[in-house]
Structures are given as structure tokens and as C-alpha cells.
Amino acid sequence: MRVLLVEDNERLSALMRGGLARGGFTVDAFDRLEDAESAVDTVDYDLILLDLGLPDGDGMDWLKRFRRRSRDVPVLVVTARGGLTDRVAGLDTGADDYLVKPFEMDELLARCRAVLRRPGAALSTVLAAGNVTLDTTSRQVAVAGSQIDAPRRETDLLEVLLRRSGQVVPRTVLDERLYGFDDEVTPNALEAHVSRLRRRLSDAAADVSIHTVRGVGYLLRLSASP
Amino acid sequence: MRVLLVEDNERLSALMRGGLARGGFTVDAFDRLEDAESAVDTVDYDLILLDLGLPDGDGMDWLKRFRRRSRDVPVLVVTARGGLTDRVAGLDTGADDYLVKPFEMDELLARCRAVLRRPGAALSTVLAAGNVTLDTTSRQVAVAGSQIDAPRRETDLLEVLLRRSGQVVPRTVLDERLYGFDDEVTPNALEAHVSRLRRRLSDAAADVSIHTVRGVGYLLRLSASP
DNA sequence: GCGGCCCTGTCAGCAGGCCGTCAGGTCGGA
DNA sequence: TCCGACCTGACGGCCTGCTGACAGGGCCGC
Numbered sequence: 270m271r272v273l274l275v276e277d278n279e280r281l282s283a284l285m286r287g288g289l290a291r292g293g294f295t296v297d298a299f300d301r302l303e304d305a306e307s308a309v310d311t312v313d314y315d316l317i318l319l320d321l322g323l324p325d326g327d328g329m330d331w332l333k334r335f336r337r338r339s340r341d342v343p344v345l346v347v348t349a350r351g352g353l354t355d356r357v358a359g360l361d362t363g364a365d366d367y368l369v370k371p372f373e374m375d376e377l378l379a380r381c382r383a384v385l386r387r388p389g390a391a392l393s394t395v396l397a398a399g400n401v402t403l404d405t406t407s408r409q410v411a412v413a414g415s416q417i418d419a420p421r422r423e424t425d426l427l428e429v430l431l432r433r434s435g436q437v438v439p440r441t442v443l444d445e446r447l448y449g450f451d452d453e454v455t456p457n458a459l460e461a462h463v464s465r466l467r468r469r470l471s472d473a474a475a476d477v478s479i480h481t482v483r484g485v486g487y488l489l490r491l492s493a494s495p
Numbered sequence: 496m497r498v499l500l501v502e503d504n505e506r507l508s509a510l511m512r513g514g515l516a517r518g519g520f521t522v523d524a525f526d527r528l529e530d531a532e533s534a535v536d537t538v539d540y541d542l543i544l545l546d547l548g549l550p551d552g553d554g555m556d557w558l559k560r561f562r563r564r565s566r567d568v569p570v571l572v573v574t575a576r577g578g579l580t581d582r583v584a585g586l587d588t589g590a591d592d593y594l595v596k597p598f599e600m601d602e603l604l605a606r607c608r609a610v611l612r613r614p615g616a617a618l619s620t621v622l623a624a625g626n627v628t629l630d631t632t633s634r635q636v637a638v639a640g641s642q643i644d645a646p647r648r649e650t651d652l653l654e655v656l657l658r659r660s661g662q663v664v665p666r667t668v669l670d671e672r673l674y675g676f677d678d679e680v681t682p683n684a685l686e687a688h689v690s691r692l693r694r695r696l697s698d699a700a701a702d703v704s705i706h707t708v709r710g711v712g713y714l715l716r717l718s719a720s721p
Numbered sequence: 722g723c724g725g726c727c728c729t730g731t732c733a734g735c736a737g738g739c740c741g742t743c744a745g746g747t748c749g750g751a
Numbered sequence: 752t753c754c755g756a757c758c759t760g761a762c763g764g765c766c767t768g769c770t771g772a773c774a775g776g777g778c779c780g781c
Contacts, residue, residue, distance in 0.1 A: 365609060366592065383591055407663035408711045420739055421710045457757090458741050464759055465740095483749070483756065646728055683768090684730050690770055691729095709738080709767070 271313075272381070274298040275305045275328070276320040276347065281370075285318070285347075288374035289381070302326045309335070314342055316385060319364075321348040336363035343384040347372075396431040399477035399491050401470065403431055412473040422447060423466045426459075430479065430489040439486040463487060496611065496654065497538065497672050500524040501531045501554070502546040502573065507596075511544070511573075514600035518607070519634050519651055523675045528552045535561070538671060540568055542611060545590075547574040555588055562589035569610040573598075608632065622657040625703035625717050627696065629657055638699040648673065649692045652685075656705065656715040665712040689713060 272289055276282040277300040289296045297314075299305050302325050309317070321328035332344060346364040365384045368377060396403045400413040403424070410419045410427060419427065429446045430438060440459065447462075448454050467479050478492045498515055502508040503526040515522045523538070525531050528551050535543070547554035558570060572590040591610045594603060608631055622629045626639040629650065636645045636653060645653065655672045656664060666685065673688075674680050693705050704718045 404663075407665070407714075408708065409663055422740065454740095455742060457743080460757065461741070461759080463757095468759090481757070648729070680729095681731060683732080686768060687730070687770080689768095694770095707768070 271295045271315050272297070273305060273308055273314045273317045275302065275318065275323065276300065277323050278320070284374070285377065288377060300324070302328070302331050305331070309342075316381060317342055317344045318381075319344055319346050321346060332363055345380060345384055347377075396428065396434075398431055398434040398489055399475065401427075401431070401475050401477050403428055412470070412475045415473075417469065417473045419466070419469060422462050423469065426462050426466055430487065434477075434489050437482050437486050437488045441486075443486065496541040496651075497521045497523070497675070498607070499531060499534055499538070499540045499543045501528065501544065501549065502526065503549050504546070510600070511603065514603060515607070518604040519631065519647070519654065520607070521651070521673060521675050526550070528554070528557050531557070534676075535568075538676075539668075541672070542607060543568055543570045544607075545570055545572050547572060558590060559588050571606060571610055573603075604632075622654065622660075624657055624660040624715055625701065627653075627657070627701045627703050629654055638696070638701045641699075643695065643699045645692070645695060648688050649695065652688050652692055656713065660703075660715045663708050663712050663714040667712075669712060 272295065274282065274285060274289070274296055276285065276298065279300070282298050282300065286296050286298055297308055299308060300323070302323050305317075305319075308314075319328050319332060328346070328348070332346070335344075343365040344363060345366045345368060347368045347370065349370045366380050368380055396405060402411045403409070404411075405428065408421070408424050410417050410424060425447055426443065429443060440456070443459055444454075444456075447459065463479055470478065476492055477489055480488050480490060482488060496519065498520045500508065500511060500515070500522055502511065502524065505526070508524050508526065512522050512524055520542075523534055523540075525534060526549070528549050531543075531545075534540075545554050545558060554572070554574070558572070561570075569591040570589060571592045571594060573594045573596065575596045592606050594606055622631060628637045629635070630637075631654065634647075634650055636643050636650060651673055652669065655669060666682070669685055670680075670682075673685070689705055696704065702718055703715050706714050706716055708714060
């Protein structure tokens, strides 16, 4: 974990460097915003520790500017300004946490760890074949990156085919998946959906298509491309 | 945004519920870990506010167990235990932040907002898509820079859609975010709000619109522009 | 306290799209 | 060529979602 420390009090900076190093962090320390500025342009930090009262400017202003271009690096503000309004302003400007001097090294480390543990993006399962994708949670179908509208039954059908892409899926399986045991439905209903889905995929220039295996079922595979 | 509050002090709980509601959160409040336990099993909360000294167990133990199975819900610990070792232990157990009683409601809200900012999502307090912005601090909506009035429910709805702008947000998620356990509501209530918000956005000449995904939910996306 | 306004949930009517069915055509294998 | 399997365009019932109207309730100003 690489950390950028911006702190102009030399003794405190030394202390923090020591503590962070013992905590397993790699530290780059600077005492001016200008140096910090060029550092963030060249190195991809995991975490930034920022003092507010610095010789060449206010850390809060810098943070505001920084947040405008780089959104995802956690920033922990370390400062003597302990007032409520300062803390609220700091948090709302884009600080992920706020630590008021004086503090114990253990607490600094704990807060660093906490900030780094922040949740990542929620994972969604995406099925894909060729340039066709289906997000199983949002039920969105996309071809070559652009979304297309598909009604529910066709989406369900596509899902089953995608899950066994390249293999023949028997009619019976498709019927079972699309319709509960209760719904009795003409065999033709499935064929109708296949037909409509084929049309939709080819209209969207998909590079996979649905092949018929007579007497058995269907399979999804890459279209022959010239 | 749906919040689980676990706090056994009745007066404090009422205060926090009020403050959070004014801050645009939907709150489920319980005074025992047992109830919290079953709540987290059924609802997908955006944030958990946890008191430590509870009648039926220690919040810290519960948090430890909770973290073992669910890693990605932010937890903000609210407690009277202000000692350093307590704070460090709390953060290392899996709390994302630590707030010591007594505290101001403004600070609580600011910390909630900070914790909810996920890496990759918007890091400022202002959510935006197209020319529509929502300041989560003041709960003000603006289109192309000029503010428009939107009632609370519509603002909440817009917030959820903005946080997942471009992605489909399932109906169930929207229902969960907008309404707590107690509020039982016709599915049509959501549709009514969507309708009203659509009207409001288009009246204000917003360049994003709410798109319906039949059988699934809604998504916010840039309107087709000529 | 009280009147009025706005918010918000409910209802009902309506529109549009989905989906199962049918019928007629096409294709493949024997 | 014949037959069975499959394709596809047309159609209508039905269901989902949209929206205007309305009523209850809370909040604010007088």
C-alpha cells in the first residue's frame, strides 16, 4: 500500500512516517502542496494523508481541486482544526475521514485501514457470447456495447442459451425454463420467441445466432463471418 | 438511502431518526441486536448505524460476526466509549467510522454521507447526470444550474437513480430504499412518483430521463438528443 | 386553533406492448 | 415426392405501467 503524506510539521511528519512504515505502508512524504501535486500526477497512491495548514496554500482548497479530477483515491485529512464546521466541511469536500491532532499512532493506522477497506463496486453477473451480453440482475441485453430492448420472455430465452453457449439446448429444457410446470403452452410458443429473438439479434448486428437442431433443440454460436 | 439504526436509548434513537429523515434517509430503527439481525437478513441496507452497549449483547461482537459474512455494507459505530483502544478496536473490527457521543446531528449526517461515498461512485456530495444535479447535503435539485423544487420522495427517488445512473435499478430496490418496514405501500405509489418526477424533469428541460425496463425497474439515462 | 396549501398514497381508466395461438409457407430427410 | 418439423406474419386477449383525479394528513401562517 503506497501512501502520500503531506505534512509540514517536520517532527510530526517523521513520527507518522515511522508509524506508517511499521504498519506496513510505503510512504512518500512532502511538506508542500506543490510537491504533492506533482507526486499524485506520477504515482498511483492507495491513500493520501493531508494536513490542512500548509505553507503554500490551504489543503481544503487543494482537496476540492483534486477531487474534481480524481475521484477514487481515499483522502484522510489530518489537522488541528477540530471544530464541528471544519469537520463537516472536510467530509463534504471529499475527505473520507478526518483525524484531529493530537492523535495516537494506533488510531491513525486503524483509520487508514478502515478507509482502505471501503466497499468496491457491487458485482453483477454478466453472461456473454460474441458481442452479446446479458446482465442477469438488471436483465439488460447489449450487443457490441449498446443496449437493446428485449421483452422478458426473449431475455429469459437468451439467458438459457447463453448459459450453455455452444451446446445444444433441448426443447424440453427450454420449455421447462421459460414456463413453469403449470403453464401449458403450445410448442409453437417457443418457436415464436426464437423467431422474434433471431430478428432482434440480427437487427442489432450480433455476431452470434441461434441455430436449429432438428428434432432436438437450439444452440447459440458465433455466426460464420466473412 | 435505507439505513438500519440500532440504538437502545429511546430518546437518542428518536432524535437520530428525525435527523436522518431530514437528511433524506429512510430509517429502520431497532433497540436490540436480535431484531437488527433479522433485519439485515431481509433488507439490503446502504448503511448501518450501530450502538455498542445494547441490552442483548455487545455490538462489537455482533459486528465481528456480521463482517464475516457481509463485507460491503458500511457500518458507522455510534457510542459513548470514547477511549482510544475502543476506537482502534472498532475500526479494525470492521467499522467504517466511529462517532463518539455526544455528537451533533450535522456531524452524524456528514459522516453518513462520507461513508456512503464509494470509490468509483461520485465522491463529492453532488450527484450528477447530464445537466441534472442533486446536492446530497442540502437536498437541492438543479437542472442546468438553476434550482428546482422537488418534494422529498421525488428527491429520494432521484438520488437512488443518480447513484446508479445508467444502470437499471430494480423496482424492489427502489421500494426498499424509499420505504421502511412499517410503510406498506401499493406498488403504484412508486409509479406515481416516477410519473411526477418525469414531468418535473422534462418541464425543467433536463437532458436525462427515466427509462422504464418492463418487469424489472427503471434507469436514468441521457435522452436521445438530435 | 384553524384554514389553506402541498405532499403523498390510492384508485380507475386508458394505452401500448407482450405473448400465445393460428395458419400458411418453407425446409430437410427418406 | 411426401411428411413432419420448423418458421413467421397476423391477430387478439391480457397484463403492465402511465396518468389524471381525489382524499387524507401534515405543516405553516395568520
